Amino acid sequence: MLQIRDLECRRGDACLFSGMNFELQDGQLLHVKGSNGSGKTSLLRIICGLFLPAAGTVSWQGLDIRENRDEFNRALCYIGHLNGLKDDLTAVENLSIHARLTGTPATRDQIESALERVGLMHRAYLATKVLSQGQKRRVALARLLLGGARLWVLDEPFTALDVKAVSQLQGVMRDHLAKGGSVLLTTHQDVEISSSSHRDINLDTWAKSA
Amino acid sequence: MGEVSLITALRTVVAREITLAMRRRTDVFTTLFFFIIAVTLFPLGVGPDIEVLRTIAPGVIWVAALLASMLALSRLFSSDFQDGTLEQLLLAPHPLSLLVLGKVFAHWLLTGVPLVVLSPLLGMQLGLDAQAIGLLMGTLLLGTPILSLIGAVGAALTLGVRGGGVLISLLVLPLYVPVLIFGAGAVDAQAKAVEFGAWLYLLGAFLVMTIVFAPFAAAAALRISVE
Amino acid sequence: MTNLWLYFSSPKTFYPLAGKLIPVFSLLAIILIAIGLYMGFAVAPTDYKQGDSYRIIYIHVAAAWMSMFIYVVMAGWAAVGMIWNTKLSDMMAGSLAPTGAMFAFVALWTGALWGKPTWGTYWVWDARLTSELILLFLYVGFIALRSAIDDPRRAARASAVLAVVGVINVPIIYFSVRWWNTLHQGASVSPEMAPKMAATMLWAMFVMAMAFWMYTIAVVLARVRSEILERESSTEWVREILARQR
Numbered sequence: 134m135l136q137i138r139d140l141e142c143r144r145g146d147a148c149l150f151s152g153m154n155f156e157l158q159d160g161q162l163l164h165v166k167g168s169n170g171s172g173k174t175s176l177l178r179i180i181c182g183l184f185l186p187a188a189g190t191v192s193w194q195g196l197d198i199r200e201n202r203d204e205f206n207r208a209l210c211y212i213g214h215l216n217g218l219k220d221d222l223t224a225v226e227n228l229s230i231h232a233r234l235t236g237t238p239a240t241r242d243q244i245e246s247a248l249e250r251v252g253l254m255h256r257a258y259l260a261t262k263v264l265s266q267g268q269k270r271r272v273a274l275a276r277l278l279l280g281g282a283r284l285w286v287l288d289e290p291f292t293a294l295d296v297k298a299v300s301q302l303q304g305v306m307r308d309h310l311a312k313g314g315s316v317l318l319t320t321h322q323d324v325e326i327s328s329s330s331h332r333d334i335n336l337d338t339w340a341k342s343a
Numbered sequence: 344m345g346e347v348s349l350i351t352a353l354r355t356v357v358a359r360e361i362t363l364a365m366r367r368r369t370d371v372f373t374t375l376f377f378f379i380i381a382v383t384l385f386p387l388g389v390g391p392d393i394e395v396l397r398t399i400a401p402g403v404i405w406v407a408a409l410l411a412s413m414l415a416l417s418r419l420f421s422s423d424f425q426d427g428t429l430e431q432l433l434l435a436p437h438p439l440s441l442l443v444l445g446k447v448f449a450h451w452l453l454t455g456v457p458l459v460v461l462s463p464l465l466g467m468q469l470g471l472d473a474q475a476i477g478l479l480m481g482t483l484l485l486g487t488p489i490l491s492l493i494g495a496v497g498a499a500l501t502l503g504v505r506g507g508g509v510l511i512s513l514l515v516l517p518l519y520v521p522v523l524i525f526g527a528g529a530v531d532a533q534a535k536a537v538e539f540g541a542w543l544y545l546l547g548a549f550l551v552m553t554i555v556f557a558p559f560a561a562a563a564a565l566r567i568s569v570e
Numbered sequence: 571m572t573n574l575w576l577y578f579s580s581p582k583t584f585y586p587l588a589g590k591l592i593p594v595f596s597l598l599a600i601i602l603i604a605i606g607l608y609m610g611f612a613v614a615p616t617d618y619k620q621g622d623s624y625r626i627i628y629i630h631v632a633a634a635w636m637s638m639f640i641y642v643v644m645a646g647w648a649a650v651g652m653i654w655n656t657k658l659s660d661m662m663a664g665s666l667a668p669t670g671a672m673f674a675f676v677a678l679w680t681g682a683l684w685g686k687p688t689w690g691t692y693w694v695w696d697a698r699l700t701s702e703l704i705l706l707f708l709y710v711g712f713i714a715l716r717s718a719i720d721d722p723r724r725a726a727r728a729s730a731v732l733a734v735v736g737v738i739n740v741p742i743i744y745f746s747v748r749w750w751n752t753l754h755q756g757a758s759v760s761p762e763m764a765p766k767m768a769a770t771m772l773w774a775m776f777v778m779a780m781a782f783w784m785y786t787i788a789v790v791l792a793r794v795r796s797e798i799l800e801r802e803s804s805t806e807w808v809r810e811i812l813a814r815q816r
Binding site: 178181182183184185202203204206207209211213214215216217218219220221222226230231233234235236238 | 351352356359362363366367425426427430431432433434435437438569
């Protein structure tokens with residue numbers, strides 16, 4: 134379970150939001166909404182521990198993530214605006230390095246089946262620099278299928294994906310939720326993952342009225 | 344289990360750096376050729392008098408090595424920063440300082456070791472004898488890892504900062520002073536037939552100290568810069 | 571005591587306190603400078619070897635001391651800021667840097683002026699002068715990094731790391747430069763000071779150092795005040811102050 138307490142976020146002089154409180158239970162999906170510049174990406178980065186909040190805490194299973202970073206990182210898979218792929222490496226190499234770094238080494242078969250599932254098996258052994266934006270995004274998303282991260286934090290995961298890939302990803306997320314995992318995401322697209330466990334929050338509620 | 348996966352992670356970091364460097368070999372050679380060209384400029388500027396060259400040789404080679412390894416620093420984190428792999432490294436379930444140490448080690452293998460290997464050639468060019476060349480290589484072998492380690496802190500601090508390339512030299516070069524003094528000092532002391540062992544010990548001690556402290560500073564700096 | 575400390579470590583309460591302290595320290599600085607200069611130029615005896623030209627040490631030595639102290643204090647504030655994440659300590663560290671750099675520069679400048687009549691040249695590669703020069707470079711790096719980063723919080727945290735790394739290195743640099751100097755003894759004359767200095771000379775130097783401290787505190791407080799206004803400009807209390815001054 135992820136808990137957010139009294140979170141305040143500043144960018145330079147501007148206070149983006151403050152006094153934010155919410156929880157994300159296992160098996161739940163939280164869709165973070167808000168207007169441009171309301172701090173969606175900042176919130177996601179704070180939750181991953183990449184950005185230092187001005188005040189407040191983020192805790193995972195009751196423990197502050199800043200004090201239990203390794204433990205939390207094991208449970209986390211973050212896909213941000215950047216795909217986090219090395220252009221000079223192939224899709225398989227990229228995924229294999231990622232898997233080993235996160236402490237869940239994957240066999241070639243596991244990696245290939247992950248690529249199969251995102252529909253990219255035919256490009257598995259090409260340097261990722263020759264892939265299109267959408268294909269690169271799919272390689273990045275294939276990370277979700279490797280390793281046992283329970284919390285997925287996805288910043289605009291549907292960017293550059295075609296209709297078919299979007300519905301594939303929705304399926305992947307539904308499976309993850311059914312297995313008790315949780316998802317935190319931002320997106321501009323109207324997506325329905327599963328009606329029972331889907332919740333929305335809007336950052337504009339916590340925006341400081343200047 | 345934790346230790347095993349940490350060792351796997353470290354090995355992965357080093358192997359990744361080397362694979363990437365092998366796919367872009369020119370980067371390694373640029374540093375190396377900078378080193379050669381910088382040293383070659385000195386005889387052209389000072390004159391071909393071999394006596395003069397011999398006296399300034401340790402200093403010249405060391406200063407050139409300093410500048411060469413500094414130039415290579417900008418690549419240490421910046422491409423990882425731009426494509427987002429650095430974020431993923433920060434989110435790996437291992438102490439960041441150790442992963443940084445792995446990265447710096449790979450960087451040293453790719454930029455420091457070639458300088459050490461090439462230095463005898465440049466030493467001969469400047470009229471150093473075999474003994475002096477051996478000692479020069481020894482000091483470079485002890486000293487270049489320090490340059491990479493201290494440099495990593497500077498590279499991490501200037502990540503994504505405008506004018507970072509010039510700024511890094513301003514931050515890092517003053518901190519390189521002891522390495523230059525100990526390294527060139529040892530070769531100089533030997534030429535003057537004074538005891539030079541002390542300089543090597545100092546260099547070794549400084550190396551141990553930077554191995555202990557620099558990765559922490561670099562890791563802290565990376566977390567700040569990635570924000 | 572701790573509560574008092576916490577109370578004044580918030581920018582809002584520190585701002586008026588600093589405002590009251592600045593005149594006090596400025597006045598102390600002026601008085602001490604007057605005493606120190608009087609002692610140094612009128613009371614202290616003329617040096618039998620160097621004549622009156624040595625009297626520049628009352629500024630030179632005090633400035634050199636200050637430049638080193640300030641770096642250590644600056645790194646101390648930077649470390650405090652890193653550990654407890656307090657805004658005020660970041661501002662302190664940042665405000666100390668320009669003054670420290672200035673003292674390092676003054677020490678070098680007066681050192682050169684002192685060198686000309688004494689050793690017949692403006693610059694000698696003496697261990698102390700060389701390490702002072704490197705200290706100036708360290709200050710310049712700190713200031714450059716701080717001003718190159720736009721976000722004030724990131725600038726403060728990044729430069730804090732640099733200051734701490736620098737302060738660990740300062741003694742190593744200092745000793746390495748001294749050893750370098752002994753290795754190349756033939757190349758330069760080491761300007762050792764007269765071994766036995768008159769007590770009045772020492773006292774005058776000490777008073778000047780205290781005067782520089784008072785000056786530093788006054789200037790740093792003023793700088794911190796303006797930085798508080800800049801960084802807290804979105805808060806209610808700063809707006810009130812600005813409205814009152816209009």
